[in-house]
Amino acid sequence: MTCENARERLDDYVDGELEASALHELELHLASCPSCREEEEVLRSLLARAAELPRTMAPGRDLWPGVAEAIREEKRSRVLGFERRRVVFAGFLAAAAALVVALGLPRPGPDPGTPPSTGSSVPALVAASPGSDLREAEADYERATKALLDTLEEQRDRIAPQTLQGVEQNLAVIDEALREVRAALHQEPGNPELTRMLAATHHKKVEVLQRVVRLSTSRL
């Protein structure tokens, strides 16, 4: 064994990771080579020093206040994120209400209840129903929305272009609100407040569409 080979194996040797044959070969070399033996001694001394180093050190200042503040800040921003979604939702409700006013439709009462039927099946407002219940309710709302949009498409020629443009713009606001609430629910699945927002947003979309369809058919 050359000195170069021996020194390459010294790490495994001191870590006790050399296989029996390599170990025997290296020990024979060390017995006859003072220079490699010295290398081994220096390495062992280095490892002994590393093992003696203190495992703990005191920071120069109390770091806890900074940690506590960062955690408090994080808690605050979580609450703010939730508040921001509430603002978006409120913005959507205002847009939907403005649409109803612009169309000269009667304002919904304090509790929207079941909107007037146009022949489409409209599911009841779902309160805090996570998982599959929520998915089923969303599918129901989407079916009702599609039926109403189809009807609206058939009546398209009978609606003033300006009104139609307003309806489309406001539906875009509602769809944006739906995307926001869905994304938030993806982050916090099962959050009852968000679930309620999602169901209410779908409900509002169906309600607005029903009113527009009813308006267009009554003007026939």
Added chain:
Amino acid sequence: VEAVTLARAGRPSGGVTKATFDEARRGEERALVRRAQEGDMAAFEQLYRENERRVFAVCVRMSGGASLAEELTQDVFVRAWRKLSSFRGESAFSSWLYPIAVNTALSERRARVRRTSRVFATDDLTPFERAPEVKQAGPEAGFDLEAAMKDLPPGARAVFVLHDIEGYQHEEIGRMMGIAVGTSKAQLHRARALLRKSIER
């Protein structure tokens, strides 16, 4: 406090073993973790006080500087707070916490490398090898290992700290650093060789 009382009470008669002490300590720690998981900041502060010095030492050695290590230590505990719900109490809190410390220090290093890579190459051996000013007066006697470690290339330093000071195995280091076991061994070899040269100077 309860654990300490138990151990003290047991000492004269020898009736309470170290295992009993550890068990009592673990029970106390689990209770603290549970409270912290429920949002109790006072409980989390206690966990912080018990582990801060060890985490700080890891951060100092991994980052090579005390002021950066202070920031890293704070970051470690904020991350630990965020992830606290994932701690199931199957191991000691410290065993769960230290890899977070190591990873925090490593990811800061990676970010720093990205920021500075346009300016100069990292893990360059030349600064270390051309540093006669750190030469000590006597050969081994005056050797300052902490100072010599600071001059190691960061990758080699991280593996040396984790393997030879913290006692992690190459497999664990490989997982934490996202490197192969062979790379971890090569970095350790490199660190030890450079430190040996430094001792001999």
